[in-house]
Amino acid sequence: MIQTENINNTTTEKAVTLKHWVFNKLTDYGLSEQAAEYLNMLILLIGLLLIIFIVDIVIRKILIGAFSQFAKRSKTNFDDLLISNKVPRNIAHIIPLLIALEFVPDVFADFYNFEIIIEKGLKVFAIILTLWIVRSVLHTIKDFLKTLPRLKDKPIDSYIQVFMIFAWLAGIMSAIAIITDIPFLKFLTGMGAISAVIILVFKDTILGFVASIQVSINDMVRIGDWITFEKYGADGDVIEINLATVKVQNFDKTITTIPTYALISDSFKNWRGMTNSGGRRIKRAVNIKQDSIKCLTASDIEKLKHIQLIKPYLEDKQKDVEAYNKNNNINKELLLNGRNLTNIGVFRKYIQTYIENHSAINKDMTIMVRQLAPTAQGLPIEIYAFSSDKRWVNYEYIMADIFDHVLAAVPYFGLEIFELPSSLNLKN
Structure with missing residues (x-):
């Protein structure tokens, strides 16, 4: 000792x-x-x-x-x-x-x-x-x-931020406990009394955390998705998903910031389905002046037979119409009687055939040329199809190429495009 x-x-x-x-x-x-x-x-x-x-x-x-x-x-x-x-x-x-x-x-x-x-x-x-x-x-x-x-493409940033928030909270509480010489467990017990204030302060963080989990589990948005969120003026690619916000780079290169919880509380459009599909939809109409619509005479039909895409259709259809009118003794002195071909119907068939033969259109997806309800601006003839190329620039070029041809083809069928009169029209 x-x-x-x-x-x-x-x-x-x-x-x-x-x-x-x-x-x-x-x-x-x-x-x-x-x-x-x-x-x-x-x-x-x-x-x-x-x-x-x-x-x-x-x-x-x-x-x-x-x-x-x-x-x-x-x-x-x-x-x-x-x-x-x-x-x-x-x-x-x-x-x-x-x-x-x-x-x-x-x-x-x-x-x-x-x-x-x-x-x-x-x-x-x-x-x-x-x-x-x-x-x-x-x-x-x-x-x-x-x-x-x-x-x-997963919102990993959100989960990292959640871990860091808990780490910082634990660190701050430990630092306060050291400075005040209060045991950590006792200090933590006292913090329960102000938990309501903490929840109020971190409301957006908690909402963002819950939203990010739901977004991830339901696979609603991924980094790289093109989304359209009209409420926040967002239309572009998602570049970042974190705990509080989702950043979208719009096509004009501006950045829109959206609260993460807005993705589950509001409605938005995700274009991923289009991106993963075989084509991008073309859905646009031309308005035809209704007073230019008429039944076709035999001479009108013969002129239209010079259009190669619809010549077989006109020949077959003309035979069917003539056979029907003959079998039913239809008086053809009045053109309206019996069955007739119309310029709008032939024009619609021509567009359908033209779209079906277009090299940039996906033939495995819906191709349709339809007539919509007449309006004060004329009769809409709508093209509904899908371009094979989904890239924006190429898609716009394909759609413009199709409608360039369609608009140029309208006069060949005796039809007119509706447009509001200009000041020159009013003067004349």
């Missing part, structure tokens, strides 16, 4: 000697004890800071070098992402921090109040450093998952 006490006393004496070695030297030179205490603390603090700085540089270079060498030999890009997200750099700060926590009591041995403040500050910094490391690792995981084909 006596030997053990002697060893403890010897250790204590060595520690005291280490703490006050500079102090003793300064007093030996004639400085007052108070001045020697302050100067002793300052010299030890500068020495500790230099040691921490050097150790930090050395450890950082060793860790980054080791990670870099390992990344070169590794086949996966995960370790490369660890380096780019500064994980080794942040981990390297741990050892200098431990050194600081170990030697701060020696530096501020004669200044207890300073020691308490510095130790609390270092512990708070330890919490912040932990959060930095966690954030770096989570960002690495996020970047890595986005390189996987199955997950690159």
